[in-house]
Amino acid sequence: MDDFFRARWYTLRRAGSTKPATYRCPLCGRQMPALIDHLLVFPEDDHSRRRHAHIECVRAARAAGRLPLREEVEPKPPGLLARLLRRR
Numbered sequence: 001m002d003d004f005f006r007a008r009w010y011t012l013r014r015a016g017s018t019k020p021a022t023y024r025c026p027l028c029g030r031q032m033p034a035l036i037d038h039l040l041v042f043p044e045d046d047h048s049r050r051r052h053a054h055i056e057c058v059r060a061a062r063a064a065g066r067l068p069l070r071e072e073v074e075p076k077p078p079g080l081l082a083r084l085l086r087r088r
Contacts, residue, residue, distance in 0.1 A: 002026075004051055005066075007043030009073040015040045015052060023052035027061050030054070041067065 004026055017034040024031055025038075032038055032054055039058050043049045061067045078086070 004041075004043050004049060007046075007049075008068070009044060009070040010067045011042040011045045011070060012058065012067075013040045013042070025053045025057050026051045027053050027057035045070070 014037065016037050019034050021034040022031050023034060023038075026041070032052065034052075037055060039053050039055055041051050041053050041058065058067060
């Protein structure tokens with residue numbers, strides 16, 4: 001089984017292309033032409049495992065909690081001010 005769905009978090013980026021290609025959405029299994037607006041989904045920001053997905057499929061998966069973003073899973077690193085104050 002593809003480890004795409006085993007990722008702890010995902011990065012999303014809007015995509016669209018004029019390339020005459022067809023992709024299969026990993027969320028619904030339907031095909032989609034590269035010409036339509038869609039999203040690139042990167043499991044744990046690994047660009048070698050990216051998948052093209054329908055915007056509506058990603059929206060539904062996010063609403064169901066199946067595609068958490070990094071900032072929802074990992075704590076945000078402390079900012080400069082917090083690091084400086086911690087030194088004291």
